[in-house]
Amino acid sequence: MLRNIFKEYASPFALRRMGIMGMNKRNISYISRYNPRRLYPLVDNKLHTKRISLEAGVTVPELIGVVEYQHQVSHLWEMIKDWPGFCIKPAKGSGGKGILVIERHDQERFIKPSGKEETIGDLERHISNILAGLFSLGGKPDVALIEALINFDDVFEGFSFEGVPDTRIIVFKGFPVMAMMRLSTDASDGKANLHQGAVGVGLDINTGRAIRAVQHNLPIRYHPDTGRDLLELKVPYWEEMLSLSSSCYEMSGLGYIGTDMVLDKQKGPMLLELNARPGLAIQTANGAGLVPRLKKIEKLGRDIKMTPEQRVVFSRREFAV
Incomplete structure (x- = not known):
């Protein structure tokens, strides 16, 4: 798979020289080694992640309500009637599965960013599917979170199509090591x-x-739908984003994580979720491998006495392009 992604590099040896990390190395050398399994529920469940984020003073999207049992589904309208837009998501979902965004409604028609219309019955069926575990890790029963929409910053106008762009930063032992923006x-x-x-x-x-x-x-x-030159993109409040991602190390206790953040027009950087098993596609987006950066941090030793701000300074100096 990695050879298909990095087609311009001919052999596995070239990939190794680039420091490209494969799934086995990620799972064995980093996830298993640095992420205690007892802490996985803190990030595998978005409701738990929201709780520890609020306790740590980290800004997160506002929670409108939670649906835990099937009999609560019929009360959905009471939860959402005063909110012009909202997002329904599974607490234990992964890979964006099961997320339903409603941009606006007139009480009868609920409009998705694509313009497609849903009814209240469609929303109730979607939540029932979430409760049944259709989108959860391992297909286990789940709960549905209903969150307020993010009012994304105008600075990203044209870079994303009908959706909120988010920023993924890989954090290793509290050091931001690689970043990308994901545009819908x-x-x-x-x-x-x-x-x-x-x-x-x-x-x-x-x-x-x-x-x-x-x-x-x-x-x-160029963006396939808007035509915007993607190389013009620059994320504002970048130092705040890095500091927020770095602080998630202390907040979660996990040594190797993916932090997903958005930039709200009023509230600034906000944490969407944490991922204890972040994917490897970030290497494709950067055209670079994770391994050399991870090894540089490992060489600092096991007990690193640095604040999140100091770790950010180190990363910006050592991993600048």
């Missing part, structure tokens, strides 16, 4: 999910500026 497209149905056709834009860890962009693992220059 018509193909991804307004979701920032690379597997569904969203665009991944690699970011310079020092400046937050775009360095490369891909869709379906192939390099691109």
Whole structure:
């Protein structure tokens, strides 16, 4: 798979020289080694993640309500009637599965970012599917979260199509090591999910500026729906984003995590979720491997006495493009 992604590099030896990390190395050398299994529920369940985030003073999207049991589904309208837009998501979902975004409604028609209309019955069926575990890890029964919509910053106008762009930063032992922005497209149905056709834009860890962009693992220059030049992208409040991602190490106790964040127009950087098993496509977006950066941090030793801000300074200096 990695050879298909990095087609311009001929052999596994070239990939190794680039420091490209495969799934086995990720699972054995980093996830298993640095992520205690007892802490997985804190990040595998978005409700738990929201709780520990609020306790740590981290800004997260506002929670409208939670549906835990089937008999509560019929009360959905009472929860959402005063909210012009909202997002329904499974607490234990992964890969963007089961997320339903409603941009606006008139009490009868509920409009998705794509313009497609849903009824209250459609929303209730979707929540019932969430409760049944249709979108959860391992197909286990789940609960549905209903959150307020994010009012994403106008600075990203044209970079994303009918959806909120988010920023993924890989954090190792509290050090931000690699970053990308995920931009929704018509193909991804307004979701920032690379597997569904969203665009991944690699970011310079020092400046937050775009360095490369891909869709379906192939390099691109312009957004497929808006035509915007993706290499013009620069994430504002970048130092705050890095500090927020770095602080998630202390908050979660996990040594190797993916932090997903958004930029709200009023509230600034907000944490969407944490991932204890972050994917490897971020290497494709950056055209670079994770291994050299991870090894550089491992060389610092086991007991690193640095604040999140100090770790950010280190990462910006050592991993700048």
